Amino acid sequence: MIFNSFEFFVFLPIVFVLYWFVFNKKLKWQNLLLLVTSYIFYGWWDWRFLSLIVFSSFIDFHSGLQIVKAHTRTIKKRWLTFSIFVNLGFLGVFKYYNFFANSLYEAFLSVGFEIDVFTLDIVLPVGISFYTFQTMSYTIDVYRNKLKPTTDPIAFFAFVSFFPQLVAGPIERANNLLPQFYKFRKFEYHKAVDGLRQILWGLFKKVVVADNCAKVVNLVFNNSEGFNGSSLWIAAVFFAFQIYGDFSGYSDIAIGTSRLFGFNLKQNFAFPYFSRDIAEFWRNWHISLSTWFRDYVYIPLGGSKGNIWNRIRNTLIIFTVSGFWHGANWTFIVWGIINAIYFLPLLLLKRNRKNTNVVAENSFFPNWKELSQMSFTFFITIIAWVFFRANTIKDAFVYIRRLFLEMSFQFPQVALKPIAFIGLLLIIEWLNRRNKHGLVLDAIRAPILRWGIYFFILIVILFYAAPSQEFIYFQF
Secondary structure, X not given: OOOOOHHHHHHHHHHHHHXXXXXXXXXXXXXXXXXXXXXXXXXXXXXXXXXXXXXXXXXXXXXXXXXXXXXXXXXXXXXXXXXXXXXXXXXXXXXXXXXXXXXXXXXXXXXXXXXXXXXXXXXXXXXXXXXXXXXXXXXXXXXXXXXXXXXXXXXXXXXXXXHHHOOOOOOOOHXXXXXXXXXXXXXXXXXHHHHHHHHHHHHHHHHHHHHXXXXXXXXXXXXXXXXXXXXXXXXXXXXXXXXXXXXXXXXXXXXXHHHHOOOOOOOOOOOXXXXXXXXXXXXXXXXXXXXXXXXXXXXOXXXXXXOHHHHHHHHHHHHHHHHHHHOOOHHHHXXXXXXXXXXXXXXXXXXXXXXXXXXXXXXXXXXXXXXXXXXXXXXXXXHHHHHHHOOOHHHHHHHHHHHHHOOOOOOOOOOOOHHHHXXXXXXXXXXXXXXXXXXXXXXXXXXXXXXXXXXXXXXXXXXXXXXXXXXXXXXO
């Protein structure tokens, strides 16, 4: 089931009514309802995938209990290793096995040897990278004594499978989300209203911005040799907004939906295209994943401590692993390495924490310096996104070469309608850059004006929504 589907718009009100009006007397019944409905939501794609998430939940629930019961650090580490091995084993088999098998075949073929390799005819389970990392955070934090293991299987299984953020995040930490399943939840009108606003904004970003951009992006990237240089640039820019609207739109809908049920998820995007350098961009883009890698990979490796070579090594590792997390293709790995190359000068010059405040914090417009910094950061981000979108590394290099060699002033051969939607997106999010999402209108005192904006966004969605497409990050 996907957020931008008829099924979900039937599913959500039913669950909401049952949650607040039927199962509202007992916390355990509410949690059980969330668990059952989350499995229905996930099993809507393929019920067979449910066995994986149930098994993963059982392994980590049991491992957490055994870690705290163990009398020696060695036994604790064994249970942690077992948990990580099972979770990464699932990822390795379903997501990466065929990639490594095919890469091995191509490597031998390039030196004149043809070998037989065995590949698996399997489908990647939706959201496996997200819920795997979520459950791993639980056992790691229990091992580090940062979290007490739960003895409530219903709460834990509901935490792992919580339907709003199950298939594409945010990747919630156990120490933030799991305790919310222990506390009695009371309906709060202002939270529900804000949740609905965030859902509305997320839908606009997905079905209007991202999906309209997708039509142009798919056409150009799949047939780039037939388009002129200006069309290639338009498609590259559109992809930047496609992936942002698609992924941050999902996060907005997930966070907003969670608020309808009394849960608070962490912000996953903080208007990243207003960033003044690449370090700020990565603090504002897919925050839940960036901080996960920081806390569970980068800092254990030594982080920014040690000599210059250790810092370079750790940075390259973290960005390469992040790229590999996104998909089993060399294009994602190169995309990660490119971002590491962008980031390293800032780290080595100790300028990676320079821009931690909100851009144009005390003014309406950015100054010329901020505007040039944002433009340059967006430009280099677009170049990196080409590798993310291209089918092969060769395709990406050919595309980029043509971007710079064919910078003609010929009229684009593609539809330009998405520019209007992108402009509306940028204006509204710039006005709300100090807030948690793009449709916070509390500063507008007149209710009729606020409701007018809501209805305007809704009308734009109804009239300009592109044909429904799955969220990009479902493939990760």
